[in-house]
Amino acid sequence: MSSGCPFSKSSSAGICPMKIDNQTVQQARNGGENEEHKDSGTISPKCPFGYDSETFKLGPLSCMLCRALLYESSKCVPCAHKFCKVCVSRFKDCPLCGADIEKIEPDDDLQTTVDKFIDGHARIKRFQVSEDSKEVGNEQNNVIYGDVSMERGAFLVQQAMRAFHAKNLESAQSRLNICAEDIREQLQTQGNTQELCSQLGAVLGMMGDCCRALGNTASALKYYEESAEVLSKLPAKDLELVHTLSVSLNKIGDLRYYDGDLESARTYYTRALDVRRDAIKEKSNVSSQIVDFAVSLAKVADVNRSLRNEDAAIKGFQEAIHRLESLKLNSNDAVLEQRRLSVLQFLHTQITDKQSSVPNSSA
Structure with missing residues (x-):
């Protein structure tokens, strides 16, 4: 699942x-082009600049380097090609035409256009008439916004x-x-x-x-x-929610660990471990969850070692190794298999080399 x-x-x-990168997104909701469609609550679903999620890919509002919308739009002089300031600042020659960059100038007008595009991107104006306004004959409607395809x-x-x-x-x-x-x-x-x-x-x-x-x-x-x-x-039932929550908890633990607050780090690592343990109880057949669980075991074990609780550390490392060695993946899970082997290598190192005490922060 x-x-x-x-x-x-x-x-x-x-x-x-x-x-999603440049793949087309199916357009799902269409608004009417004519005035008569106001009766159904919608008018034309047009972005102020003629784009929606289906048609917008890379264009005049995009940086050709990061492939995202322009941010701090900047113009190369003298060739006048435009990129994000951060992106083009890494080059001495224009990455598009190869001309020497004499200087980089901000393009405030273009950035204003980009910001307006973001503000109005792909929105449908929908009118809602409240029951109260109907009763009193008030024709003024409240405007809310929806989207065309994304x-x-x-x-x-x-x-x-x-x-x-x-x-x-x-x-x-x-x-x-x-x-x-x-x-x-x-x-x-x-x-x-x-x-x-x-x-x-x-x-x-x-x-x-x-x-x-x-x-x-x-x-x-x-x-x-x-x-x-x-x-x-x-409710911790959705796997994506479980993963996001446990990763956030682990990242807090990592920052606490590197700051030297080991007790706090262990608290957050343990919380992440508990979340993942509950998840595999509910869905024990999800391979990625097993690998995530082993990573959390390794993090808790590693901080236990740093706190000189060696017995608890060894126990955690051994449980993680058992979980990963018992996990059988098919040929379609090459990326996950690579991660499994990487974590296993780390765990075996921890068993044989008690001096290594840096937590794995890959999850």
């Missing part, structure tokens, strides 16, 4: 935006992940901030639904990753803690 990204439900195709949050996450993988961290952080603000607004109007809380927890975790990559440990810790707080209140 597999679970979906918390944003996959927001895509009409049910696809995780983290895995929800705004899923689109923002997609753009953030493109930027993050290209190491344009400020761009990724900016898009995730907008996404988090959107979700918080929805929580205020719709209440703490499981879907919205799951999405917020995932976005907060990604924001923590951005801060950590930027060297801002304090902010990273804050976002991971908020992510864990939000997700821990939800």
Whole structure:
């Protein structure tokens, strides 16, 4: 059994935006082009700049280097090709035409256009008439927004992940901030639904990753803690939720560990272990969950060794080894098999070399 990204439900195709690149997303909801369609509650589903999630790939609003929407749009002089500031600053020659870059100038007008595109991306205006307004003959309607083929949050996450993988961290952080603000607004109007809380927890975790990559440990810790707080209140039945929660807890543990607070690190590692232990009790046939569980065992065991609790450490390492050696994967799980073998190698090293005490932070 597999679970979906918390944003996959927001895509009409049910696809995780983290895995979407240039593939087409099926358009699901169409608004009427004519005035007569107002009776059904919708008007034309047009982005202010003519794009929706299906048609928008790479274009004049994209950086050809990170493949995400432009952030701090900058123009190379003299060739005038445009990229994100962070992306193009790594080059001495224009990466598109090869011309020498004499200087880089901000393009504020283009960035304004990009920001407007993000603000109005692929939204349908929907009109709702309340019962009260019908009774009094009030024709003024409340406007709410929907999406054509991919929800705004899923689109923002997609753009953030493109930027993050290209190491344009400020761009990724900016898009995730907008996404988090959107979700918080929805929580205020719709209440703490499981879907919205799951999405917020995932976005907060990604924001923590951005801060950590930027060297801002304090902010990273804050976002991971908020992510864990939000997700821990939800029923731990969805595998994606379990994974996101346990990863956030482990990352808090990692930061505490590297800061020298071993007791606190063990507390968070143990919480992650308990979450994963409960998950494999419910779904013992999910191979990725078994590997995650073994990683958590290794983390708790490693910090126990650092705290000079050697018996507990050896017990944890041995249980993790037993779990992984008992796991049989098919040929289609090559990536997971590689991870299983990597973790096994680490565990065997811990058994034979008691001097090694750095926690594995791959999960």
